[in-house]
């Protein structure tokens with residue numbers, strides 16, 4: 001199932017089973033934020049075709065982190081740039097099964113990460129103004145993407161509609177996760193677009209309240 005998120009050009013491919021959500025950004029170029037589990041590939045392909053897009057048109061996949069339920073769909077895009085934080089990306093390139101949860105999702109596809117993020121540099125995806133936010137905690141190399149003009153936050157597995165991501169997996173850290181949530185709380189967004197589960201569309205003050213509730217639960 002694919003849904004237009006906010007305005008033209010931003011679409012959510014909802015996850016099936018344990019796969020992550022995937023987001024299609026159709027601007028001057030076509031890019032994805034995460035690509036889901038390998039088993040979700042037919043769903044992703046159908047969603048692209050439903051929008052009149054071919055996999056060969058996808059020029060980049062921007063990953064929120066290096067777990068294989070977020071990158072298996074990269075198998076559809078052998079010529080695309082594959083972006084990730086250097087911490088997670090170097091482990092994915094080493095095919096680290098423990099880090100990437102590859103053992104849990106058997107037969108995982110591993111892409112070759114060929115672009116590493118630089119925090120101060122905007123991502124090349126006009127007309128979107130995607131700003132990168134390093135948000136360690138779920139993994140050390142987790143990132144979020146903030147679009148200040150459309151007031152969107154793509155939060156990966158750092159923050160979900162009603163929960164936060166796990167911090168007990170390799171390189172995870174509760175202290176880092178709490179600090180990342182406080183960074184996210186300072187952003188003005190009306191749509192939270194997480195790595196799993198439903199979107200959360202509410203005014204920014206309610207988004208901040210929800211993060212306060214999550215921080216209070218973490219203690």
Ligand SMILES: [Zn+2]
Nearest residue numbers: 065067138157
């Ligand atoms: Zn994850």
